[in-house]
Amino acid sequence: MYHLLPFRFKRLSNKEILVNEVGDFLLAPTGTARLIVDRAIDNESELYKDLFSNFFISQTKVPYLIDNLAARYRTKKAFLNDFTALHIFVLTLRCNQNCQYCQASSRVCEKHEYDMTYETLEHSISLMFESPSPAITVEFQGGEPTLVPHLIKFAIEKVEELNSRHGKKITYVICTNLINLRNEMLDTCLKYNVLISTSLDGPKFIHDTNRGKEGSYDEVIRGIKKSRLALGNDRVSALMTTSELSLNYPKEIVDNYIENGFSNIFLRALNPYGNAKENDWKSYYERFTDFFEQSLNYIIELNKQGTFIVEDFTSIIVRKILTPFNVGFVDLQSPAGIINSVIVYNYDGFIYASDESRMLAEHGDFTFRLGKVTDTYREVFYGDEVQKITKVWANEALPGCSECAYQTYCGADPIRNYTQQGDMIGFRPTSYFCSKNMKIIDIIFEMLINRKEEVLPIFKKWIS
């Protein structure tokens, strides 16, 4: 007679996926979970050995190797060790583009009242240095942050000055559309090893339509080339956002990334904010997962033919499924990535739990405003607002998530729940966050079940 260890299960492609507490999985015949519970697994069978060696069952009430299992669990939750590592500075709301899907509430170029003041910036940096994390990423966002190059330069110099006392490992990132990238800015990037993160939505007709500006694509491509020349290829990355138009062009978008010298692409869905009706979003997300599957299949085909190109979201999920390591991706963490991993210092001197929460504030909803940059670290990071969020930020304790087989691969997003559904707990049957992630993880598992020989070597290459 054996003892059970915690595990979850679901059915897919005529198999049962069993996932233990640290994310290890077994593919078994349908009905296996019930047989395990009924103690009907033959202890001479291969399945019994697999279940035993992968911590699904134990011969003793407490497994002899529980310390190993605990170490594995600790590793999966290692992102909690150092607390907030990503500090986003919204230096201005002003922007020089007119993106149709913009969620950043950007303002026209001339409105300087939407720029952060030096004083706010200094207070924000001081707070950032109180974070216990030994490695910190300083990310400049907007609007378009290169419209305020003096603030970027000031911030970096201030961080460097203070860090001579703190000794943290600092990484700088500028999120820019590259339209306004001047040589002086590139000099600063070169001097301080700054990473450039830009947006590229695919072919010219898609990119320009999404940006609402003719010629935007040409300027971005010019900016990418210029940045690569100055900083090196590996210092420039791009993110794509899948607009309604993009949904019809999976191959063209992937091909465009390859033509422009990228070896990775992140197929990102729109966030369900803005004025579109609920039914529009439902339809969008259904189409997005089809788009994702088509794109992923095409990417796998390209890899088989010798072109190395990684789909980043798949790579994150595969890493969670196939390795014991923690993956530092804030959207798929439990407890949630907000506050634990990311914090936002807004141009107006207020601090928010995430990018999305400061966007809510632009529409008059201050639910996720955590405090001011002049508050103390304790008031902001351990204050009442944070305490409220902590009650609902672990998917281990959320309805619909607590028994989901994909729990360890997914995450909790109270802000997304609140924005889409009106409360931080959320309702999984209508959650786009849930349906999208569930479908994508299903796609990946279906590949691992039905096309293992074909996809596993490619997935392994992506995560090695």
Added chain:
Amino acid sequence: MISFQRFDQNSFSFTIDPNIFSEKVITKSLYNYANEYMITWEKVGDIFSIVLRKKDGVINQDLLKYLSEKINQDLIDYKTREIIFAETKDIRNILLIKALSNNEDFENIDLLKDEA
């Protein structure tokens, strides 16, 4: 197997003995249907009587057959999950304590002492 009875063209009902499936198991099983169906239930004597009314559209014979099989399977699966949870609650707590607390606090506790 729970048997379903059609109520009218957009609703059906079934009864469940709570000695077979607990209230918690029934709640969890029906959670995913709450988007498309209005769910009402009442206790009649010792039995739960449950009605699912489709919010939009009708329930044809094929759909009723599908729902009958699916809900029956869900009830069995959530009962299995309930057993797993009940039997592994303590070991999960021990695991989390060992994983996330300061190890020195627990290093002298022999968790295997009762096994012999």
